[in-house]
Amino acid sequence: MWQQIVGHETVIKTLINALNNKKVAHAYLLTGPRGLGKETIARTFAQAFFCEREESIPCDQCSNCKRLQEGNYPDFHIIEPTGNAIKIEQIRNIQKSCQYKPYEGIGRVYLIKNAEAMTVESANCLLKVLEEPNENTVFLLTAENPYMLLPTVLSRCQRLNLRPVPPSVLADWLIKQGLDSERARVISALSDGAPGKALNLISPKEPDRRETVVAKAAQIQRGDVITALRIAEDMEKDKDAVKEDLDLLATWYRDLLVWAKTRETRLLINLDFLDEIKKQALGLDINKIGKDLNDIMKTRKNIQSNVNLKLSLETLLLKLSKSA
Ligand SMILES: [Zn+2]
Structure with missing residues (x-):
């Protein structure tokens, strides 16, 4: 749920507006250091996109929401590096699957994690897919180092830059997660504004x-x-x-x-x-x-x-x- 995400108000607002106005871009690139919430935002977006009941704020109750949370909704695909790279076969699979209608009819969302790990061949293959956008197909790319992406791929994506969450905001959020205030303050200070890093420090x-x-x-x-x-x-x-x-x-x-x-x-x-x-x-x-x-x-x-x-x-x- 959007409300559970700490910080990133502008980015979330952009995505919610796009969903409400039915003006979702074909491709978004979420950038920012590790642990900031790129994947959480991408997954929440996908849930909102497929939710049967709500336009932009996932209901968390419908079958689509539930299946997305359990990781078995057939039109949501996650692509991530195998070994050190996202290989050409992985992108070719996307290309192939785009030729068919989505299983459930609503559309398709591809989450490409660590997109900068695409080989040049992979990136060029993805570029072809992005150049011939399918209706109701959305690509969500995440990258820590967007400058490592091909400029041609960059130019096809709407950029959403995540910034570190301010320490006081992060500390308040940690308190809501059940930490006492002193520990929340300390952990927030050590987390470089990254909620994921804070959580990893706690457990x-x-x-x-x-x-x-x-x-x-x-x-x-x-x-x-x-x-x-x-x-x-x-x-x-x-x-x-x-x-x-x-x-x-x-x-x-x-x-x-x-x-x-x-x-x-x-x-x-x-x-x-x-x-x-x-x-x-x-x-x-x-x-x-x-x-x-x-x-x-x-x-x-x-x-x-x-x-x-x-x-x-x-x-x-x-x-x-x-x-x-
Ligand atoms: Zn729902």
Whole structure:
């Protein structure tokens, strides 16, 4: 439902107006950093588009709404990278399916996630589809890096740019999700205005991942060079996950610092790991942890600008493992 989405009022209004006035574009491109809500908006739009009862605000009750929520409505298609790329076969399948009438007669919506992962062949194939628009067929593309898309594809899409949600708005929303205000404020501050990131900090999609990071932190603090380098090598193997691992590591060091300084549980992010926080914070040098946290954040930022990943991670891990 639109009301459950935090922020992005202008974008939502644009889509609702288009639905109400029956002036839906053939293709929309939703852009913005990860976790901002691109996919949530796209899915809500699809639900509104197919809803049997309402024009622009999905009723959540009808059979179409329900099937969309369960992920089995036959005219809503999701295309996402297989491996690192959206391959030509995937776009050819779209092309083929466009030749037939939609199963349920209303229309068709294609959600192309991480559209910048299309190969040049894929993008050119999609371009052909976009150039001969079918009636009642809508393409929703999402992209973190729209500049990586072919300009010809860009020019065929109506751009909807999502901006970070203001921290106070995000904090209020987190309170509505049941967080107490202090924790909501802290998590909002660490989420870069991305609701998805905030949710992932509260309850990670992959809880095991956090456990692994916590275990790594414990190993790092034992402080031998070989272990540090091994952890760096380990992290580098899963390039997609490095940013998230560093985010988790940063929240962990932050919690150690907060605990060492205040002993206040309500300020902790990884509250469910309280015992481990107490254990690891024991006898830690506060200044060193503060410096470590800084180094983690810096590395996290550098990685975005595509520096040598292996070298950055090794440098970081060696710094972290060094005793004060
Ligand atoms: Zn409905």
